[in-house]
Amino acid sequence: MEVVDGRESFPCVEEEDEEGATKEEEENVASWAELFGLARPELKWIGLGCVALLVRLPFSLASPHFQSEAIGAAINGKGGKLRCNVILLVATGAVNGLLDFWNVFLFDFSKARLLRRLRVRLFSAMLRQDRTYLDTTTSGWLASRLVADTAEMGNDLTWVFRWSIESAVRISGIVAYMFYRDWRLACVAVAVVPPCTAANYAYGVWLRRNAARVQAALAAAGAASTEALASSRTVAACAAEEFEIARYAKLVLAHYSLSVAQAIAQAAYYMLCYSILVGACVPAALLWVGGREVAKGDVKPSVLIAFMLYQGQLLEYTGQLLNSFTAMLKSSGSGGEVFKLLRRAPRTPHANYRRHHDHRVHRVGLSSSCDDSDDSTRTPLLAATAFRGEVEFRNVSFAYAARPGQAVLRDITLHAPPASQTAVVGASGSGKSTLFQLVLAFYEPTAGAVLLDNAPVASYDPASLRTRALGIVGQEPVLMDGTVLDNILYGSSRTDREVAVAAAKVARAHTFLADLPDGYDTKVGERGAFLSGGQKQRVAIARAIARNPAVLLLDEATSALDAESRAAVDEALNAATRGRTTLAITHNLAAVRDADAIVVMDQGAIVEVGAHQDLLDARGLYATLVATDRRLQLVKEQQPGERPAGNSR
Numbered sequence: 001m002e003v004v005d006g007r008e009s010f011p012c013v014e015e016e017d018e019e020g021a022t023k024e025e026e027e028n029v030a031s032w033a034e035l036f037g038l039a040r041p042e043l044k045w046i047g048l049g050c051v052a053l054l055v056r057l058p059f060s061l062a063s064p065h066f067q068s069e070a071i072g073a074a075i076n077g078k079g080g081k082l083r084c085n086v087i088l089l090v091a092t093g094a095v096n097g098l099l100d101f102w103n104v105f106l107f108d109f110s111k112a113r114l115l116r117r118l119r120v121r122l123f124s125a126m127l128r129q130d131r132t133y134l135d136t137t138t139s140g141w142l143a144s145r146l147v148a149d150t151a152e153m154g155n156d157l158t159w160v161f162r163w164s165i166e167s168a169v170r171i172s173g174i175v176a177y178m179f180y181r182d183w184r185l186a187c188v189a190v191a192v193v194p195p196c197t198a199a200n201y202a203y204g205v206w207l208r209r210n211a212a213r214v215q216a217a218l219a220a221a222g223a224a225s226t227e228a229l230a231s232s233r234t235v236a237a238c239a240a241e242e243f244e245i246a247r248y249a250k251l252v253l254a255h256y257s258l259s260v261a262q263a264i265a266q267a268a269y270y271m272l273c274y275s276i277l278v279g280a281c282v283p284a285a286l287l288w289v290g291g292r293e294v295a296k297g298d299v300k301p302s303v304l305i306a307f308m309l310y311q312g313q314l315l316e317y318t319g320q321l322l323n324s325f326t327a328m329l330k331s332s333g334s335g336g337e338v339f340k341l342l343r344r345a346p347r348t349p350h351a352n353y354r355r356h357h358d359h360r361v362h363r364v365g366l367s368s369s370c371d372d373s374d375d376s377t378r379t380p381l382l383a384a385t386a387f388r389g390e391v392e393f394r395n396v397s398f399a400y401a402a403r404p405g406q407a408v409l410r411d412i413t414l415h416a417p418p419a420s421q422t423a424v425v426g427a428s429g430s431g432k433s434t435l436f437q438l439v440l441a442f443y444e445p446t447a448g449a450v451l452l453d454n455a456p457v458a459s460y461d462p463a464s465l466r467t468r469a470l471g472i473v474g475q476e477p478v479l480m481d482g483t484v485l486d487n488i489l490y491g492s493s494r495t496d497r498e499v500a501v502a503a504a505k506v507a508r509a510h511t512f513l514a515d516l517p518d519g520y521d522t523k524v525g526e527r528g529a530f531l532s533g534g535q536k537q538r539v540a541i542a543r544a545i546a547r548n549p550a551v552l553l554l555d556e557a558t559s560a561l562d563a564e565s566r567a568a569v570d571e572a573l574n575a576a577t578r579g580r581t582t583l584a585i586t587h588n589l590a591a592v593r594d595a596d597a598i599v600v601m602d603q604g605a606i607v608e609v610g611a612h613q614d615l616l617d618a619r620g621l622y623a624t625l626v627a628t629d630r631r632l633q634l635v636k637e638q639q640p641g642e643r644p645a646g647n648s649r
């Protein structure tokens with residue numbers, strides 16, 4: 001079982017009936033308040049962008065006016081007026097261009113800042129989730145939310161920032177100009193707005209739901225691909241490439257179908273709103289009504305020309321305003337899971353402890369507030385710097401949330417005094433590693449309490465608990481990409497190379513790291529891919545002991561080592577465990593004889609506790625395990641001698 005990075009691949013797309021799925025989808029869309037709230041820190045930059053926009057407005061709107069006036073002057077043969085309008089056209093265009101730079105820059109700058117903050121907040125929210133959430137959510141699914149969903153939201157929000165304000169301001173200016181020049185033609189030009197708005201709203205609502213589905217399909221495909229790529233050796237060893245490709249292709253097909261549906265809806269919407277209503281009906285109606293007025297002499301030709309030019313701009317900015325609205329709806333769909341995660345309060349044992357404690361304090365009237373959001377009034381967690389290392393389980397029972405009905409630990413009572421050596425043995429699946437998970441406060445017992453130095457483990461600040469109090473070496477230690485030294489220092493406040501190397505020397509880890517090709521600078525690769533299993537274990541042991549924790553948790557820490565390196569590591573471990581509490585899970589019964597106490601587990605319960613000889617004398621499960629172990633040992637020892645005899649026959 002994986003200890004620190006333990007994660008099982010549960011499917012993240014739940015199968016639900018249509019009604020359930022729809023309800024879930026409704027919950028998975030972000031509210032407008034959340035979307036706008038996200039941009040609050042950028043308001044000053046957006047505000048500056050708006051100022052640039054407003055200053056720019058008269059210059060950007062002036063162009064069609066000067067064009068129409070110039071055409072009118074040319075038709076009437078007024079050369080001076082023509083020259084004057086052309087000069088004004090160039091001058092306003094230049095000022096407009098200069099201001100446009102600030103306009104574009106400030107809105108895109110705001111978007112980039114927002115995206116950066118959103119990604120860091122989301123990553124932080126993900127890493128701080130409780131183990132149960134992380135156990136049941138695949139890393140590929142989370143990575144997809146972090147990369148694809150935020151990128152989609154960023155693209156959509158660009159539209160919103162860049163165009164909604166600009167379009168609204170420009171449309172207001174154009175409409176005001178139109179009504180100023182001729183109210184009848186203005187009415188014809190804006191008659192198209194109500195049907196376009198209705199079509200846009202319907203399209204936006206559909207798009208929001210579809211966007212949530214698109215992102216979910218993308219996340220499911222991302223989860224499958226990440227899992228296969230992260231386990232590429234296993235995939236190759238099982239010749240499962242075709243299976244993985246087919247699985248990925250099926251998930252990508254789901255994403256593709258949703259994308260095609262989106263393309264069809266988008267094409268229909270653009271055809272109706274842009275090409276037919278705005279692109280053809282409005283100019284035709286303007287020409288029909290305006291042309292007749294010009295023919296009657298009620299409207300000047302230059303006014304009709306100005307309307308025809310402005311309606312082009314009106315078309316463009318109306319489209320962009322409507323697109324901003326649909327982008328907003330789409331963003332609330334594609335960002336639904338992102339906001340759900342940001343909203344989710346992690347149900348870690350530490351958070352539960354504080355909530356429970358605050359509630360009690362509140363009930364007896366010692367605190368004026370038990371508001372979850374106000375951290376200053378919350379019960380502080382203990383940030384101890386020195387630990388004695390006394391570990392205690394008091395009537396602890398536990399079941400994993402993924403299998404709520406299945407008790408993994410039953411009424412465990414165990415006491416490890418400071419500096420004692422406790423060995424935990426028992427059959428595979430009897431719950432040994434789960435004991436460690438509870439000491440690390442990754443999960444909360446369903447009954448009873450796990451204590452460290454007489455205080456619940458959940459009452460300690462997680463950083464102080466997991467760096468100063470506890471050091472763990474898991475069955476399958478996970479190393480991070482970088483050097484051996486980076487891994488030894490990982491998560492530690494000590495960043496000085498000399499300090500780390502000295503700490504490793506004191507812990508005598510130096511001796512068993514000696515065979516690494518570049519010593520402390522040896523590159524380990526992703527998850528330790530460049531090292532052998534034994535080397536990985538030795539680096540993980542060095543990482544655990546270099547922190548000088550009060551309690552060492554060793555979960556089959558030397559299982560991947562050969563006899564020679566095990567001897568070297570055992571020697572270093574003996575030195576490292578002296579003076580500190582050690583809980584060691586092992587299947588190697590020869591290694592537990594000297595332990596102060598041997599805990600024997602069976603089906604989630606402690607069935608025997610005692611010293612080696614006492615347990616042998618008791619003739620219980622431990623004595624049976626030792627006898628079986630000896631028999632297997634004998635068989636192994638006999639086998640090399642038997643082979644030559646067999647061969648000679």
Ligand SMILES: Nc1ncnc2c1ncn2[C@@H]1O[C@H](COP(=O)(O)OP(=O)(O)OP(=O)(O)O)[C@@H](O)[C@H]1O
Nearest residue numbers: 001135400402403408427428429430431432433434
């Ligand atoms: N995250 C999890 N979610 C659900 N069940 C789990 C989880 N981790 C472990 N289990 C189950 O809990 C039980 C005890 O597992 P545990 O890893 O504690 O056993 P163990 O005694 O350490 O076994 P081994 O010696 O093989 O490592 C097993 O039945 C296992 O399937």
